[in-house]
Amino acid sequence: MAAPMLAVRGLTKNYRLGDIEFQALRGVDLDVAPGEFVAVGGPSGSGKSTLMNVLGCLDVPTTGSYHLDGESVERLTADHLALVRNRKLGFVFQSFNLLKRTSALENVELPLLYRKGVSNREARDRAMDALKAVGLADRWRSHPNQLSGGQQQRVAIARSMVNDPVVILADEPTGNLDTRTSLDIMEVFQGLNARGITIVLVTHEPDIMRFAGRHVVVRDGRIVKDAPNAPASARAQVAALAARGED
Amino acid sequence: MRAGLLLNMGLRSLARNKMRSFLTMLGIIIGVAAVIAMLAIGQGARTSMEASIASLGTNVIMVFPGAQSAGGVRMEAGASGRFTVEDVEAVRKEAPALRHITPIARTSAQIKAGGANWRSSVYGVYPEYLDIRQWEVTSGSVFSAAEERSGAKVCLLGRTVADSLFGAGSDPVGQSIRIQNLPFRVVGVLAPKGQSSFGQDQDDLVIAPFTTVARKLLATFNAQSLYASATSAEAIPEASAQIEEVLRRQQRVPEGESSPFMLRTQTEITQAATAMSTTLTLLLSSIAGISLLVGGIGIMNIMLVSVTERTREIGIRLALGARGNDILLQFLVEALVLSFVGGLIGIALGVGASALLASTQGWAVLVSPSSIALAFGFSAATGIFFGWYPARKAARLNPIEALRYE
Structure with a gap:
């Protein structure tokens, strides 16, 4: 097996809510290899969001180690974490989190604007390529309020991949979308994964987990299940759905 | 970024x-x-x-009657002449830091020319007055020191007075005017100075020889105030000290008593x-x-x-x-x-x-x-x-x- 892209050992995370100390993670070990498509499931309050925040370098663990692309990141400063997020991570959120009153293209450009040595021209070209990859090249001028939920999420996916991250972290990316649109989005993710991009996806919907190559289930701050999965093809399902619609 | x-x-x-x-x-x-x-x-x-302030003249020192720190009664400035011609001569001789000094006899008078009538201030001064105030004469010339001494009835008109009596822009040199019914010959017209910062029209005046104004208009030998200029701006303090010293001696002010006059220098006014x-x-x-x-x-x-x-x-x-x-x-x-x-x-x-x-x-x-x-x-x-x-x-x-x- 190749050196893991993400390597987590003995990860714990405690929160203090007033006087109560709350243990969100109680010792998590996880390796994700390059090119994997991992779905992280579990009920709400299981700690999967906390795990996602730590994996996304938005938060630091209380104890334990975290190596991302060979670099130890568990004790970095806020600025250094920002640099890691900018260089190595792509985010897709449940609520899309696009900037309002800003065009699709400019939304996709955003991560590149915070990177030194990328010219305006280059940022524009790369953002356009990313929009092409999600099939929205013709909507580059549109603002988020002119796009459907599925289209907004595609823009967000384009934004997450524009900086060539080592891993894309998706937090309930289909949570705000209907079944049909969810399938579309999963097709996009599977397409990206087929191109070798590592994806870690958090969801509590079993329907969505089917499309990942590996299932990790978290409960009460611990991993209770970690097993490979034969992924279903989102493209086939979309086609099937379309065929049924034609009947 | x-x-x-x-x-x-x-x-x-x-x-x-x-x-x-x-x-x-x-x-x-x-x-x-x-x-x-x-x-x-x-x-x-x-x-x-x-x-x-610059229109006052250059390096000007003014001397007024009245104690600098008069405790009770204060002499009215125009009541009577406090400075004699001898005082002025003494200062002129013994104050080397001074360039010019002139006594001033000032009165307000009705001035007539032909049918025109105008009330204005009449200043009796030495010819040096114009030098101290850096005042140019636009037409005609200043009266001479000899005319001053002899009490000649000649005068210079401020622009406002000339305009009022003879019409705007006129040149009344050689004309005759009457100041309190005494005939005067106009020998010159002063360049306009405009308003002072207090809104006074500085051109509303007549300048005549000191002797003439003091004796013929005010019936006195004395000056109400003195107007002097120091040799340079730096010499102003020295010059005022000299003036004070000479005037105190002339007026026999006892040691330790405050002077019955006060000095104002241009520097002070500027400050x-x-x-x-x-x-x-x-x-x-x-x-x-x-x-x-x-x-x-x-x-x-x-x-x-x-x-x-x-x-x-x-x-x-x-x-x-x-x-x-x-x-x-x-x-x-x-x-x-x-x-x-x-x-x-x-x-x-x-x-x-x-x-x-x-x-x-x-x-x-x-x-x-x-x-x-x-x-x-x-x-x-x-x-x-x-x-x-x-x-x-x-x-x-x-x-x-x-x-x-x-």
Whole structure:
């Protein structure tokens, strides 16, 4: 097996809510290899969001180690974490989190604007390529309020991949979308994964987990299940759905 | 992030809330306009005051009757002549730091020429008076020292008097006028000096020989006051000390007693005027400064609102790799753009208001480049100072909490 892209050992995370100390993670070990498509499931309050925040370098663990692309990141400063997020991570959120009153293209450009040595021209070209990859090249001028939920999420996916991250972290990316649109989005993710991009996806919907190559289930701050999965093809399902619609 | 991009972002975000941005800027606009207008008025007042002090003459020392620190009764200045011609001669001989000295006998008189009638001040002086006051004669010439001594009935007219008696722009040299029914021959007309800073018309006067005015019009041998000039500005203190010493001896003032006259030098007058205009400028500027402060607080207020409103945007930017400093700069640039644009509009408004005051009120108003630079610097500093706190608040947000913010 190749050196893991993400390597987590003995990860714990405690929160203090007033006087109560709350243990969100109680010792998590996880390796994700390059090119994997991992779905992280579990009920709400299981700690999967906390795990996602730590994996996304938005938060630091209380104890334990975290190596991302060979670099130890568990004790970095806020600025250094920002640099890691900018260089190595792509985010897709449940609520899309696009900037309002800003065009699709400019939304996709955003991560590149915070990177030194990328010219305006280059940022524009790369953002356009990313929009092409999600099939929205013709909507580059549109603002988020002119796009459907599925289209907004595609823009967000384009934004997450524009900086060539080592891993894309998706937090309930289909949570705000209907079944049909969810399938579309999963097709996009599977397409990206087929191109070798590592994806870690958090969801509590079993329907969505089917499309990942590996299932990790978290409960009460611990991993209770970690097993490979034969992924279903989102493209086939979309086609099937379309065929049924034609009947 | 590049500066151009930051600026573009700031401008766009302010353009989204045009009304709000404008109202926020209004404080700065008014503050800057006030700074410029106030400084212009202060500067103008100072300039006109300096001009009117300069019109007194050069290195002038004036001597008036009356004790410098009279405790009870004070002699009325015009009651009787306190200085004799002998006093003047003694000072002239024994005060080497003096260039010129003249006694002054002054009275108010009805002046007639033909059918015209005018009331004006008549000054009896030595011919040197015009030298001390640096007063030119536009036509004719000054009466001579011999004419002065002999009490010749000759006179020089101020421009206002000449215009009133003989018509505007006339040249009455050689004409005859009557001062309190005594005939005088006009030998010259004085160059116009205009208004003094106190609004007095300095050209409304007649100048005649001291001897003539004192004896024939006032029936006295004495002068009411003395007017002298020192050899140089540096010599003014020395010259006034010499005048005081000689006059005390002439008038036999006992040792230890205060002098029955007082000296005023041009330096003192200048200092007093400068102190006054400095106070004025300070007062006006502090009012302007307060309005700038209020404007700055307005900026801070609206930036704080903006940071709260855009918490989620900040979260997104942080998640995508913006560092705290990037966010800080973004909001600081917005505050700066507000204060800069406000400053520019304020400068235009201030210059306009100054010009308006100058043309409608006839005030001497002077907009100096330094006051513009000052106002602009102030508005920029206001932007940085009051933009800093909200920007830092934005930069210190926790990305997870900011992303969760609804």
